[in-house]
Amino acid sequence: MAAVLTRDITKTFGDVFAVNGISLTVPDGEFMVLLGPSGCGKTTFLRIICGLERQTSGDLLIGGDIVNDIPPRARGVAMMFQSYGLYPHFTVRHNIAFPLKTQGVPRAEIYKKVEWASQLLGIGHLLDRRPRQLSGGERQRVALARALVREPTALLLDEPLSNLDAKLRASARLEIKQFQQRVGVTTVYVTHDQVEAMGMGDRIAVIDKGQVRQVGTPTEIYDEPADRFVATFVGTPPMNIVARNGGYLGFRPENFLPKEMINDGASTEFKFRVDRSEYLGSERIVYGVMEGFDPNQVITAKLPPAHVAEESIRPGEWHPFAVRNSALRSFDKDGKRVSH
Amino acid sequence: MVAIAEAVPKRASRFRFILDRRDVLGSIFVAPAILYVLLLVGVPFLMAVYYSVSAYTIYDPSWRFVGLENFKQIIEDPVFHQTLSNTFIFTFGSQTLGLILGKFGALLLLRPFPGRKLVRALVILPWAVPIALATVAWQWMFDSLYSVINWTLIALGFITRDQAPNWLGSQGLAMLSVIVVNAWRFFPFAIVIFLAGITAIPQDVLDAATVDGAGFWRRNYQIILPMILPIMTIGLVFGIVFTFTDLSIVFLMTMGGPVGATSVLGFAGFQTGIVSGDVSHGAAISLFMLPVLLVVVVVMLRFIRRREI
Numbered sequence: 001m002a003a004v005l006t007r008d009i010t011k012t013f014g015d016v017f018a019v020n021g022i023s024l025t026v027p028d029g030e031f032m033v034l035l036g037p038s039g040c041g042k043t044t045f046l047r048i049i050c051g052l053e054r055q056t057s058g059d060l061l062i063g064g065d066i067v068n069d070i071p072p073r074a075r076g077v078a079m080m081f082q083s084y085g086l087y088p089h090f091t092v093r094h095n096i097a098f099p100l101k102t103q104g105v106p107r108a109e110i111y112k113k114v115e116w117a118s119q120l121l122g123i124g125h126l127l128d129r130r131p132r133q134l135s136g137g138e139r140q141r142v143a144l145a146r147a148l149v150r151e152p153t154a155l156l157l158d159e160p161l162s163n164l165d166a167k168l169r170a171s172a173r174l175e176i177k178q179f180q181q182r183v184g185v186t187t188v189y190v191t192h193d194q195v196e197a198m199g200m201g202d203r204i205a206v207i208d209k210g211q212v213r214q215v216g217t218p219t220e221i222y223d224e225p226a227d228r229f230v231a232t233f234v235g236t237p238p239m240n241i242v243a244r245n246g247g248y249l250g251f252r253p254e255n256f257l258p259k260e261m262i263n264d265g266a267s268t269e270f271k272f273r274v275d276r277s278e279y280l281g282s283e284r285i286v287y288g289v290m291e292g293f294d295p296n297q298v299i300t301a302k303l304p305p306a307h308v309a310e311e312s313i314r315p316g317e318w319h320p321f322a323v324r325n326s327a328l329r330s331f332d333k334d335g336k337r338v339s340h
Numbered sequence: 341m342v343a344i345a346e347a348v349p350k351r352a353s354r355f356r357f358i359l360d361r362r363d364v365l366g367s368i369f370v371a372p373a374i375l376y377v378l379l380l381v382g383v384p385f386l387m388a389v390y391y392s393v394s395a396y397t398i399y400d401p402s403w404r405f406v407g408l409e410n411f412k413q414i415i416e417d418p419v420f421h422q423t424l425s426n427t428f429i430f431t432f433g434s435q436t437l438g439l440i441l442g443k444f445g446a447l448l449l450l451r452p453f454p455g456r457k458l459v460r461a462l463v464i465l466p467w468a469v470p471i472a473l474a475t476v477a478w479q480w481m482f483d484s485l486y487s488v489i490n491w492t493l494i495a496l497g498f499i500t501r502d503q504a505p506n507w508l509g510s511q512g513l514a515m516l517s518v519i520v521v522n523a524w525r526f527f528p529f530a531i532v533i534f535l536a537g538i539t540a541i542p543q544d545v546l547d548a549a550t551v552d553g554a555g556f557w558r559r560n561y562q563i564i565l566p567m568i569l570p571i572m573t574i575g576l577v578f579g580i581v582f583t584f585t586d587l588s589i590v591f592l593m594t595m596g597g598p599v600g601a602t603s604v605l606g607f608a609g610f611q612t613g614i615v616s617g618d619v620s621h622g623a624a625i626s627l628f629m630l631p632v633l634l635v636v637v638v639v640m641l642r643f644i645r646r647r648e649i
Binding site: 047050051052072073077078079081082083084085086087088089098099102103146 | 542544545546547548549550551552553554555558562563566567569
C-alpha cells in the first residue's frame with residue numbers, strides 16, 4: 001500500500017487538453033473518488049496513474065517514488081475496468097492467478113493466494129467456471145479478486161458498477177466500501193454517479209474539463225461547494241442559483257421551505273409562485289419562480305410531504321417561502337464561492 | 341355501407357399468398373445453392389468414384405469394373421508415395437509460413453502510421469492477382485539465368501555467380517520455392533483473418549493484461565492468440581483445403597519437377613487422368629485427398645466447438 005501523488009499532470013490529444021493540470025494527493029489507505037461528467041478527463045487521469053497512458057507533462061509519484069517512466073507492470077497498481085476485462089478463455093481461477101503468474105510467483109503460493117482472494121469475495125465455488133458462465137455481480141467480484149490478489153500498491157476502479165442493474169449496484173457499493181476498509185488499500189475510484197461518490201468516498205475530487213474543481217469530504221462538497229459547477233453538479237435536484245448584486249446566491253432545494261416551517265434563527269424570505277408539484281413518496285418536489293428574480297428561472301423546492309399538505313401549495317398561487325441564512329451560499333460573478 | 345362492401349377484395353386465389361409461406365419461400369431461396377453444390381460438386385465426385393473402380397481410359401472408353409485394383413496399384417507405386425508426402429510438405433510448409441507472415445503483418449498493420457489504409461489495401465494484392473500472372477513474375481525471380489533474387493545476392497556480395505542456386509532446378513529448393521509462392525499467396529488472407537480476430541478483442545481485456553503485468557510476448561501468446569484461435573482455425577481449414585487440392589502453382593512453376601520433387605496430388609491426378617488419358621487412375625489419385633481432408637475438417641471443427649468462448 002502506498003500513497004499516490006500527482007503534480008500538475010496534463011495530457012493532450014492533439015490540441016485538446018483531456019487533463020489540464022491535476023495535482024492530487026491520495027494518502028495511504030484512503031478511498032478517493034474522482035467525480036465528474038462524462039468526458040471530463042477522469043478516466044484518462046486514472047489511465048495515467050496505472051501507466052496505460054503517458055502524461056504530456058507533470059509527475060506521478062506512487063509510494064514516494066516518481067514512476068513517470070516505469071511501465072504499468074512494474075508500478076504494482078491494479079485496475080478494475082468498466083466492463084471488467086476478464087480473460088474469456090481462462091477459468092475464474094486462472095483469471096485471478098494471472099497477475100501472480102506474470103510476477104513469477106511460485107505455483108504453491110499462487111494457489112494459496114487465489115484461495116485467499118476467492119474466499120474474501122465469496123467466489124470460491126466459481127473457480128472452475130469461465131467468465132461467460134457468470135452473472136454480472138459475480139464477474140465484478142472476480143475482477144475485484146484479480147485486482148487484489150497481488151496486494152497492489154493502489155487499487156484503481158473505473159466505473160466498476162455501471163454494468164450492474166440498480167438493485168445490485170446498491171449492494172455492490174456497500175460491498176466494495178466495506179471490503180476496501182477491511183483491506184485498507186489506497187483506492188482511486190472513478191465515477192459520474194454522485195450517489196456512488198457521496199456514499200463511498202472518504203474524499204471526493206470533483207473534476208470538470210480536465211481540472212479539479214474541489215477536493216473534500218462528501219459533507220464539504222455538498223455543504224460548502226467551492227464554485228457554481230460543484231454546487232450544481234452534486235445534489236438532486238441541484239442547488240438553486242440566482243443572480244443577485246452582481247454575484248450569485250445559492251441554496252439547496254431542501255432548504256427552501258414554507259416560511260411557517262422555519263421558526264428558529266435568522267432567515268431570508270422570498271415570495272414563491274408554485275407552477276408544478278411532483279409527489280415522490282418520501283418527498284415532494286415543487287417547481288416555480290421567485291418574485292423579484294428572473295421570471296424564466298425555475299426554482300425547485302424539496303419539501304417533506306408529511307409536513308406540507310397538498311392543498312397548501314396549490315399551483316398558481318404565491319406563497320411566502322424562506323431559507324435559513326446559514327444555508328445561503330454566495331458566489332462571485334465568476335462563480336467562485338465567497339464567504340458571507 | 342355499399343361502397344365499403346364493394347371495396348372488400350375478391351376471394352384470393354389459392355396461390356396468391358404462396359410466397360408468404362416460410363417453407364415455400366425458404367425452399368425457393370436455398371434451391372440455387374443446393375443445385376449448385378449437387379451439379380458442380382456432387383456429380384463430379386460421383387463420377388470420380390465411378391471411374392476410380394473402372395479400367396476407363398480415353399483410348400479404351402469401355403467401362404469395365406475392376407474393384408479396388410486401381411487403388412492397389414497406386415499405393416504400391418513409390419512415385420505416388422513421394423507425391424503424397426510432397427502434398428503434405430507443400431500444404432503444411434506454406435500454411436505455417438503464411439500464418440507466421442500473417443500474424444506479423446497483422447501486428448504491423450494494427451499500429452497507426454501514415455498511409456496505413458493504402459498499405460492495408462495493397463497487402464491484399466497477392467491474394468487478388470490472378471495466379472497465372474503472379475506465377476510468371478515468380479518464375480522470373482526464380483529463373484536459373486535471370487533470377488532477381490540471385491542477382492541481388494550477388495550484387496550484395498553474399499554469393500558469387502558460380503554459387504548461385506538454381507531455385508527451380510534442384511529438388512529441395514524447388515519445393516521451397518513453390519512453398520514460398522503459395523505462402524505469399526495465402527498470407528494476405530491470414531492477415532485479414534488475424535486483423536478481424538485481434539480487433540474483435542475488447543480493449544479492456546488487453547489493458548487488463550497490461551496492468552496485470554503481461555509484456556508483449558505474454559500478451560500475444562497467452563491472451564491474444566488463445567482468443568483468436570477459433571477464427572484462426574477456420575482460416576487454417578480454408579487454407580489447408582485449398583492448398584491440399586491446389587495444382588495451379590506447381591503446374592505453372594515446375595510441372596511437378598525436377599524428377600517429381602514438387603508433384604502434388606492435384607497435379608498428379610491431372611497429369612495421369614487428363615494429360616495421359618488414364619482417367620481411372622487419375623480419379624483414384626484424386627480420391628486420396630478425400631479421407632485426409634475429411635479428417636482435417638472434422639477434427640478442426642470439433643476443436644473450434646470445444647474452444648468456443
